Amino acid sequence: PTASKIKFVYLGRYERRKGIEELNKALRSFSNPNFEFHFIGPIPPEKQLKLPFVKYHGEIRNKQQLNALLKQYDVLVCSSWSEGMPNVILEAMANGLTVLATNVGATNVLVNENTGWLIENSSRSQIKAAMEKIISTSSAEIDSKKKAALNLIREKFTWEKLIERLIVQLKD
Numbered sequence: 001p002t003a004s005k006i007k008f009v010y011l012g013r014y015e016r017r018k019g020i021e022e023l024n025k026a027l028r029s030f031s032n033p034n035f036e037f038h039f040i041g042p043i044p045p046e047k048q049l050k051l052p053f054v055k056y057h058g059e060i061r062n063k064q065q066l067n068a069l070l071k072q073y074d075v076l077v078c079s080s081w082s083e084g085m086p087n088v089i090l091e092a093m094a095n096g097l098t099v100l101a102t103n104v105g106a107t108n109v110l111v112n113e114n115t116g117w118l119i120e121n122s123s124r125s126q127i128k129a130a131m132e133k134i135i136s137t138s139s140a141e142i143d144s145k146k147k148a149a150l151n152l153i154r155e156k157f158t159w160e161k162l163i164e165r166l167i168v169q170l171k172d
Contacts, residue, residue, distance in 0.1 A: 002074050002139040002146070008131070009038045009073040009097070011088050014047050019079030019102065019122030024049055026127035035135055038073060040066070070095040074142060075134055079122045083107055094153045098145035100130050115149040 012018055024047075027037055033053050042059040060066045076092035076099045083105035090110065092099060099116035101107045111118050117134060119126040134142070155161065 002142045004034075004139070006035045006075060006135055006142070007038065007073040008035060008075045008077050008100075008134075009040060009070065009092075010077050010079075011040045011070070011092065013041050014043050017081045019081055019127075020047075022122045022124045023077060023079045023127055025124040026131065027051065027054060029124065029128055030131075033135075035131075037077075040069065067091075067095055070097065073097055074146065075100055075116070077127070077131075078102065078107070079127055080104055081122050085109070090153065090157060093149040094157075096146050096150045098142060098149050100127075100134060110149075110152065114145065115152055116145055 010020065010023060012020075014020055020043075027049055028051070030053075035053065037054045038057060039048075039054070040057045040060055043056055048054075048056050057069065060069065070092060074097060076089065076097045078086055078089055078099060078101040080086070080102055081104065083102075085106040086101070089099055089101060089107065093110065093115065099111045101111045101116065101118060102122050103118045103120055108118060117130050119130050
């Protein structure tokens with residue numbers, strides 16, 4: 001369940017198309033926030049923010065360790081300018097997180113009003129506005145989105161479900 005202090009997480013590398021620069025600008029614009037923000041991935045030290053509510057965990061290659069860490073958070077932030085079908089969103093949802101993502105690629109197949117929040121682009125203002133909206137959302141609503149995200153993965157995106165759909169399509 002979501003605690004009184006929401007825990008956001010970014011999982012990935014420092015790459016321009018991932019929108020991390022705009023995310024950093026949005027984080028810098030908060031003064032005295034009541035949330036935590038965590039970065040998991042190889043973020044260069046010179047690109048790391050020196051803010052009391054931001055924590056860096058570095059690159060984690062051990063899957064069990066990564067999944068255990070992900071389960072501690074509430075909202076994955078995927079602020080990319082371009083994506084296909086983002087594995088990071090699938091992984092986060094499979095670990096019970098809701099998602100804040102830009103509406104690029106096939107992101108909207110996974111993220112909708114039931115499972116998270118979609119923004120139109122990765123601008124600082126859109127990221128910040130969406131985070132403010134999430135912060136003001138009740139824990140019950142966030143928990144409902146987290147549950148819906150996990151259920152979506154279980155119902156449509158496990159290997160067994162994907163194979164069943166593929167077999168049906170091949171028969172037609």
